[in-house]
Amino acid sequence: MRLTRFILIISLLLISVSSFAHVGSPGVIYQGKAGPYTIMVNITPPDVIPGTANASVYIDNQQVDHVLIQPVYWYAGDKGSPKSDEALPVKGTPGQYQCVVWLMQRGVASMRITVDGPLGKGSAIIPVMAVSTAQRKMPASLDWQLAGLGLLLVVLMITIIGASVSDGVIAPGSDVKASKRKKYIAMGVTSIILFLILYGGSAWWNAWSSKYRRFMYKPPLAHTSILMNGKQMVLQLNIDSAWLRKNDESMSYIVPDHGKLMHLFLIREKTDDVFAHLHPLRKDSIDYLAPLPDLPSGRYLVFGDIVRWNGFAETISDTVDIPAKPIAQNVSNSNQVVYSDPDDTYVISNSIADNKNPYTGKEVLICGKPGTEMKLADGSTATWQHAANTPFEANKIYPLTFSIKDPSGNPAKLQPYMGMMGHAVIMKDDGSVYIHLHPVGSYSMASQEIILNRINGNGKAPKLPDPTAFRDSIDRLTAHIKSMSEDERNAYLNANMKGMAMPGMNKDHMDGMVTFPYAFPSPGNYRIWVQMKRDGKILNSAFDAVVQ
Amino acid sequence: MDAAIYINKDIDAKQQKAVTTERAIQPYVYASVFSSLCIIVGLNWDISWHTSIGRDGLLAPPHDVIYLGAILAGLFSAYQILHTTFFGTDIEKQSSVKFWGVFYGPIGAMFCVWGAIAMLTSAPFDDWWHNTYGLDVVILSPPHTLLAMGMMMIQFGAMVAVLSSSHAAKSGSKAMHNWLFVIASGLLLSSIYGLFSEYLNKARSHSSICYIVGGILFPLFLIAVARAAKMRWSATATAGVYMFVAAAMVWILPLFPATPRLGPVLNHFDHYQPFHFPLLLALPALGIDWVFIKFENQKAYIKVILASLLFLLIFFIVQWNFGGFLHTSPLARNWFFGSYSWYFGANPDWPYRYAFYPDYIDTGFTLVKGMSIAAILAVLSGFVGYKWGGWMKRVQR
Numbered sequence: 001m002r003l004t005r006f007i008l009i010i011s012l013l014l015i016s017v018s019s020f021a022h023v024g025s026p027g028v029i030y031q032g033k034a035g036p037y038t039i040m041v042n043i044t045p046p047d048v049i050p051g052t053a054n055a056s057v058y059i060d061n062q063q064v065d066h067v068l069i070q071p072v073y074w075y076a077g078d079k080g081s082p083k084s085d086e087a088l089p090v091k092g093t094p095g096q097y098q099c100v101v102w103l104m105q106r107g108v109a110s111m112r113i114t115v116d117g118p119l120g121k122g123s124a125i126i127p128v129m130a131v132s133t134a135q136r137k138m139p140a141s142l143d144w145q146l147a148g149l150g151l152l153l154v155v156l157m158i159t160i161i162g163a164s165v166s167d168g169v170i171a172p173g174s175d176v177k178a179s180k181r182k183k184y185i186a187m188g189v190t191s192i193i194l195f196l197i198l199y200g201g202s203a204w205w206n207a208w209s210s211k212y213r214r215f216m217y218k219p220p221l222a223h224t225s226i227l228m229n230g231k232q233m234v235l236q237l238n239i240d241s242a243w244l245r246k247n248d249e250s251m252s253y254i255v256p257d258h259g260k261l262m263h264l265f266l267i268r269e270k271t272d273d274v275f276a277h278l279h280p281l282r283k284d285s286i287d288y289l290a291p292l293p294d295l296p297s298g299r300y301l302v303f304g305d306i307v308r309w310n311g312f313a314e315t316i317s318d319t320v321d322i323p324a325k326p327i328a329q330n331v332s333n334s335n336q337v338v339y340s341d342p343d344d345t346y347v348i349s350n351s352i353a354d355n356k357n358p359y360t361g362k363e364v365l366i367c368g369k370p371g372t373e374m375k376l377a378d379g380s381t382a383t384w385q386h387a388a389n390t391p392f393e394a395n396k397i398y399p400l401t402f403s404i405k406d407p408s409g410n411p412a413k414l415q416p417y418m419g420m421m422g423h424a425v426i427m428k429d430d431g432s433v434y435i436h437l438h439p440v441g442s443y444s445m446a447s448q449e450i451i452l453n454r455i456n457g458n459g460k461a462p463k464l465p466d467p468t469a470f471r472d473s474i475d476r477l478t479a480h481i482k483s484m485s486e487d488e489r490n491a492y493l494n495a496n497m498k499g500m501a502m503p504g505m506n507k508d509h510m511d512g513m514v515t516f517p518y519a520f521p522s523p524g525n526y527r528i529w530v531q532m533k534r535d536g537k538i539l540n541s542a543f544d545a546v547v548q
Numbered sequence: 549m550d551a552a553i554y555i556n557k558d559i560d561a562k563q564q565k566a567v568t569t570e571r572a573i574q575p576y577v578y579a580s581v582f583s584s585l586c587i588i589v590g591l592n593w594d595i596s597w598h599t600s601i602g603r604d605g606l607l608a609p610p611h612d613v614i615y616l617g618a619i620l621a622g623l624f625s626a627y628q629i630l631h632t633t634f635f636g637t638d639i640e641k642q643s644s645v646k647f648w649g650v651f652y653g654p655i656g657a658m659f660c661v662w663g664a665i666a667m668l669t670s671a672p673f674d675d676w677w678h679n680t681y682g683l684d685v686v687i688l689s690p691p692h693t694l695l696a697m698g699m700m701m702i703q704f705g706a707m708v709a710v711l712s713s714s715h716a717a718k719s720g721s722k723a724m725h726n727w728l729f730v731i732a733s734g735l736l737l738s739s740i741y742g743l744f745s746e747y748l749n750k751a752r753s754h755s756s757i758c759y760i761v762g763g764i765l766f767p768l769f770l771i772a773v774a775r776a777a778k779m780r781w782s783a784t785a786t787a788g789v790y791m792f793v794a795a796a797m798v799w800i801l802p803l804f805p806a807t808p809r810l811g812p813v814l815n816h817f818d819h820y821q822p823f824h825f826p827l828l829l830a831l832p833a834l835g836i837d838w839v840f841i842k843f844e845n846q847k848a849y850i851k852v853i854l855a856s857l858l859f860l861l862i863f864f865i866v867q868w869n870f871g872g873f874l875h876t877s878p879l880a881r882n883w884f885f886g887s888y889s890w891y892f893g894a895n896p897d898w899p900y901r902y903a904f905y906p907d908y909i910d911t912g913f914t915l916v917k918g919m920s921i922a923a924i925l926a927v928l929s930g931f932v933g934y935k936w937g938g939w940m941k942r943v944q945r
Contacts (some may be wrong), residue, residue, distance in 0.1 A: 048679065048680065048681065048682045050682040050683040051682055051683055052683070071811055072811070073811055073812060075812070076811050076812030076813075080811055080812035080814060081811045081812065082602070082807075082810050082811045082813050083807055083808070083809060085809075102603050102683070102809070102810055104602075104810050104811065105811075132682065134680075136676075136679060136680040142672060142676055146669065146672070149665060150669070152665065153662060153665055156661070156662050156665070157662060159647045159648065159658070160647075160655065160658045160659060160662060163645040163647055163655060163658070164655055164939070164943070166645075167645040167646065167945065168645050168655045168712075168943055168944065168945050169939070169942040169943060170944060170945070171715075171944045172642045172643035172716060172944060172945060173639070173643075201690055201693070204690055205690050208689070208690070209681070212680075
């Protein structure tokens with residue numbers, strides 16, 4: 001048991017090292033419009049900054065003349081961005097264009113895709129978080145190769161210096177014998193100097209490496225716990241203030257994404273059979289509270305997605321043990337009533353290992369598989385439009401399409417859920433991959449909006465606002481959004497995302513189909529939770545996929 | 549000194565012919581000097597590339613020129629060593645040093661081979677470095693330092709190759725040797741400037757650090773050259789070569805288009821931004837040559853002290869004024885002096901683009917103290933240079 005806990009903590013620590021708005025799924029996918037053109041973009045950001053991103057642009061059945069890609073950083077704006085690079089057509093794949101884009105500094109970046117063709121010019125902005133996440137070791141073969149060459153250089157230099165002061169200064173053919181003593185002294189001194197150079201070089205290398213590690217991306221650490229507010233269990237996510245101080249960060253600069261400050265996902269560890277999507281309330285700058293729905297006890301993986309004021313999107317990872325019975329601990333500020341968010345939801349399904357229902361008395365979904373229909377809580381059905389028994393390939397983009405039919409078998413009339421026609425969460429069974437997707441792709445739409453505002457602004461980078469004033473203004477905004485009627489809220493969220501013309505925003509979504517473009521990053525077993533809305537109710541479905 | 553006195557008396561006529569053949573300038577000598585030129589042109593171009601374009605790859609054009617230098621020097625020198633080892637006559641072997649019990653080769657070729665191996669070693673090392681710690685944003689990193697050491701070792705190898713070749717030269721090739729030595733020295737001087745340009749550029753010309761660094765580097769190198777060369781005014785000519793190469797790069801590179809390819813771009817332009825206009829080093833170098841000619845028969849330490857101090861004095865007077873002109877005068881912001889040159893990522897409206905940053909202006913006691921330190925270091929550097937020059941003068945193989 002101890003070992004299991006230890007392994008879990010270590011694996012979560014490892015996961016957290018590389019998480020920013022995802023865990024272990026760094027690829028950024030965009031599905032949408034660039035002016036009159038419908039495009040899909042797949043960006044593989046570098047895992048070391050400065051580095052290069054690979055960008056592929058797919059254009060379906062439309063003639064275009066040029067596809068240009070420009071890296072635009074939030075702090076530099078578009079006026080401070082270098083010239084675009086032309087993405088070149090990929091031979092043998094009509095409609096695909098490819099380009100390497102340089103990201104030289106850490107921070108919030110984006111790719112501006114400009115498509116030029118007979119229909120005119122159009123562009124799209126896709127946020128990319130430019131952070132270093134990789135720690136590489138030198139491969140043994142290169143290690144040996146460099147060590148061998150290094151040894152050769154050392155020996156050759158000692159030889160050269162030894163020869164320089166002995167044979168080298170003796171005239172050709174002369175009978176004079178070179179001074180061996182001089183030669184050995186010179187060789188000894190050279191050896192000492194070379195040793196000092198190598199020692200200094202090694203110290204320099206170590207210092208460089210530790211500086212790199214210091215500036216690697218480190219997601220905020222948090223402590224999640226369960227408190228009691230009367231008879232109600234409340235989840236408290238407390239951001240580690242020591243981490244904030246150490247990284248010179250503040251949690252006061254969080255902005256809402258889809259109208260919520262944090263999208264918190266709870267997934268029961270190992271079995272993946274319980275999934276909850278909550279929207280905690282900010283109690284103070286570092287504490288978030290969310291009333292827990294009636295979740296089965298056990299250890300849960302916690303993923304909290306947040307976006308900062310400069311568009312930096314990241315995921316806070318932790319675990320929490322949800323007890324079976326109420327515990328004797330109270331919320332520190334017991335005067336505060338914590339209301340759940342109307343968009344909070346959860347679903348219980350079968351374990352990822354089998355189709356059994358371990359929760360007697362509870363409604364349990366049996367997860368769907370590609371090509372088969374699954375029953376949902378309200379009698380409607382969901383089908384993953386992918387050929388049955390056809391495994392997915394890692395790192396290949398798939399349109400993950402789900403069709404929903406109402407209980408009478410007709411395509412369901414779907415409504416926006418937090419402004420989108422669907423939300424999906426994908427997790428690998430070992431927890432090493434987690435991502436929150438929308439039909440527009442795998443990027444944060446709040447980040448996109450922030451970068452667009454920066455580009456359309458006065459050209460100057462906004463100054464860091466006063467933390468308290470900023471936090472208060474955001475709290476007022478989220479409270480205001482929460483107080484809206486559902487229609488008002490959807491209209492508000494829609495207006496904030498206007499001009500993006502994305503498929504997820506289509507209000508006349510009568511065909512009951514939702515598509516999430518995604519490329520599974522590695523082989524393994526994945527579970528996908530899809531969330532939509534019909535008849536004012538949130539519809540949760542879950543599917544399993546095998547990726548090879 | 550006549551090379552003939554070194555030849556053993558018992559060698560036969562055939563071997564005599566071999567000696568005669570050997571006295572011609574060997575191809576590796578020309579190749580190493582040409583490699584040194586490639587290296588310095590590539591280096592200047594690379595600095596301009598990073599100022600103007602920003603991003604590069606392993607095989608970016610300036611790198612290609614630098615690697616061409618490495619390959620040429622390495623191949624010609626390795627050929628010289630292997631040929632002497634396996635096919636060389638006794639005389640040829642006698643004109644080389646034997647090492648590792650098997651090989652025979654001239655010292656200059658050995659330096660060049662070392663430099664080429666170091667440069668080529670730095671390539672996979674640098675590639676791994678980029679993948680591990682990020683693409684270049686700095687000039688000096690461990691793999692770049694190895695590359696710089698390799699480059700300078702080839703350039704130094706070229707100087708030694710010319711010197712050892714000149715000791716056994718036919719009288720007709722003396723002038724050629726002299727000029728090759730001055731050119732090779734001037735090219736290495738250009739690298740030395742490039743490596744320490746952060747302290748020697750126009751923006752630092754009113755601060756004592758410029759003269760302290762200059763005092764350490766230049767007497768050492770120029771006195772060594774003055775002593776080793778078999779030509780009068782060689783320090784001046786060496787400085788002249790450095791000035792010509794640097795100035796030519798300032799004049800030629802901006803003729804070609806270049807736009808920034810990395811963000812943020814704060815300074816927009818469409819042609820190369822040149823590297824620095826050269827220091828007017830030929831003037832203080834004249835002082836060194838003059839002392840060595842005027843006081844030829846004086847004791848070494850008198851020559852060294854006089855030459856070092858005179859160098860520093862002229863360097864200070866000339867560069868303080870000329871650096872001030874380059875940095876602040878609108879008359880320097882043209883194609884000839886290239887003072888307009890500005891990194892694309894730097895704010896073009898920075899108030900100190902054409903004015904001295906207050907921290908970089910030394911006056912009064914600070915200046916006197918700085919120059920006193922510079923004088924002491926220049927003299928010490930001069931002594932090391934004199935000793936080094938003495939060794940170069942004696943290199944025979």
